[in-house]
Amino acid sequence: MKLTETIQTADWKSEKHVPAIIVDKKDGVLNIKAHVGEEVAHPNTLEHHIAWIKVFFKPEGAKFPIEVGSYEFSAHGEEDLFTEPCVETSVKTDKGGEVYALSYCNIHGLWENSLEV
Incomplete structure (x- = not known):
């Protein structure tokens, strides 16, 4: 099985x-x-x-996407502190293209979304 075959794009249960x-x-x-839990909050324990x-x-006409940010969430209840899975970044470009976000749930694996801009 290829890693790309393990990436999910639809929600699981509620x-x-x-x-x-x-x-x-x-x-x-x-x-x-990019954030997880827009309509229904994801557990954060x-x-x-x-x-x-x-x-x-992935700029228009480019062969591959470029990673513009990688964000690890480390606080999962220590001292009642919980990191929210939400990130913001900026990219300077005159090109259109596609933005991809990939998230990892420690129980349910990899999840992907994309948006054309």
């Missing part, structure tokens, strides 16, 4: 795993927000949490 992507394009800058989110951008 929990949200697929990262939501919001992009605001202004003056040649893509302001990208030591036993069940989103461990990381990666954001990629």
Whole structure:
């Protein structure tokens, strides 16, 4: 089995795993927000949490996407502190293309979403 065959794109049961992507394009800058749990909150406990989110951008005409950010969430209940699976980054480009977000749930695996900009 290939790793790409393990990436899921639809939600499982009533929990949200697929990262939501919001992009605001202004003056040649893509302001990208990726977060898990937009409509239904994902559990955020030591036993069940989103461990990381990666954001990629594939410029129009490019062969491969470029990783623009990798974010690891480390606080899962220590001292009642919980990291929320939400990230923001900016990319300067005059090109359109596609933004991808990949998230990892420690129980339910890899989840992907994309948005054309």
